[in-house]
Amino acid sequence: MELVMKVLPALLEGTKTTMQVFCLTFIMSLPLGIMLGLGAVSRFKPLSVLVSTFNWVIRGTPLLLQMIFVFFGLPFLGIVIQNRLAAVLIAFVINYMAYFAEIFRGGIQAIPQGQYEAAKVLGLSKIQTIRKIVIPQVVKIVFPSIGNEIITLVKDTSLVYAVGLSEVMKAGRIAMQREASIAPLLVVAVIYLVLTGLVTIVLKLIEKKLSYYN
Numbered sequence: 001m002e003l004v005m006k007v008l009p010a011l012l013e014g015t016k017t018t019m020q021v022f023c024l025t026f027i028m029s030l031p032l033g034i035m036l037g038l039g040a041v042s043r044f045k046p047l048s049v050l051v052s053t054f055n056w057v058i059r060g061t062p063l064l065l066q067m068i069f070v071f072f073g074l075p076f077l078g079i080v081i082q083n084r085l086a087a088v089l090i091a092f093v094i095n096y097m098a099y100f101a102e103i104f105r106g107g108i109q110a111i112p113q114g115q116y117e118a119a120k121v122l123g124l125s126k127i128q129t130i131r132k133i134v135i136p137q138v139v140k141i142v143f144p145s146i147g148n149e150i151i152t153l154v155k156d157t158s159l160v161y162a163v164g165l166s167e168v169m170k171a172g173r174i175a176m177q178r179e180a181s182i183a184p185l186l187v188v189a190v191i192y193l194v195l196t197g198l199v200t201i202v203l204k205l206i207e208k209k210l211s212y213y214n
Contacts, residue, residue, distance in 0.1 A: 007175040007184045014171030015191055018157045020085070021167070022195075025092040025153060030146075032093065033100025038130070040105040051101065058098035064159050067091035071163045084165045096153060103145045107138035140210050147203040154195050168192075 039051040058066070071087040074080070081087040111134055119129040158169040172188035 007172075008187065010171045010175060011168055011184065011187055011191060014166055014168035015195075017085075017160070017165060017167040018154075018169075018195070021088060021092060021157045021160060021165075022154055024089055025096055026150065028089070029093045029096035030100055032097040034104050034135075036097055036101030037104025037108060040101060041108050055098045055101055058095055059102065063091065063095045063156060064162055066095055067159060067162060084163050087163055088160045088165055092153075092156070096149065099149055100146065103142045103149070104138060106145075107142035108134060110141055111137055143203075143207055143210060147200075147207070150203065151196050151199055154199055155192060158192075 036051050036055070039047050040055065042048045042051075067088060070091045071081060071084065081090070115133055115137070116129060119133050124132065157167060160167050161170040161173070168188055168191055172184045175184035176182060
């Protein structure tokens with residue numbers, strides 16, 4: 001117990017970075033994913049092909065590789081990102097917006113064509129149709145899948161150690177080596193369980209709120 005209390009401040013400090021990466025990635029990647037999802041089902045063929053190719057490339061390569069490429073690879077192309085957090089966020093946002101895009105694409109394609117025809121009869125514009133008819137239904141359809149990605153995002157933040165960013169996993173590994181004990185890693189596991197547990201509770205509450213669409 002004494003060892004746990006000794007390493008806990010460093011682990012909690014690392015948790016701040018973990019939460020920062022999680023929150024900023026989610027806030028930025030979700031709306032971008034919605035826009036990409038709309039682009040993927042666009043009748044403008046070049047746009048839909050471009051979006052589909054982008055999603056294929058991003059989803060087909062590991063997040064860790066993308067993160068290393070952004071921080072260590074882009075300088076070879078003359079693009080230097082000195083801020084490690086910025087490099088991590090660029091990679092995370094690009095990765096998760098592609099996954100969110102595919103989820104929303106599937107949700108949009110699940111909306112019956114009759115919904116669009118009814119909106120047209122009511123005199124709604126395309127923007128109004130998307131905002132008032134399509135998006136509310138799509139959110140309900142895709143919410144479980146979005147929830148799974150959000151929980152995965154919490155755990156994926158452990159990858160940021162690869163570019164030297166100090167988060168809870170790196171802090172735990174350093175503490176384990178310094179103290180020659182596995183206890184710090186057990187504390188890290190508890191921290192991740194608490195974070196995913198809190199996220200799960202929030203997702204359950206939101207899902208309950210969305211039940212009025214049933």
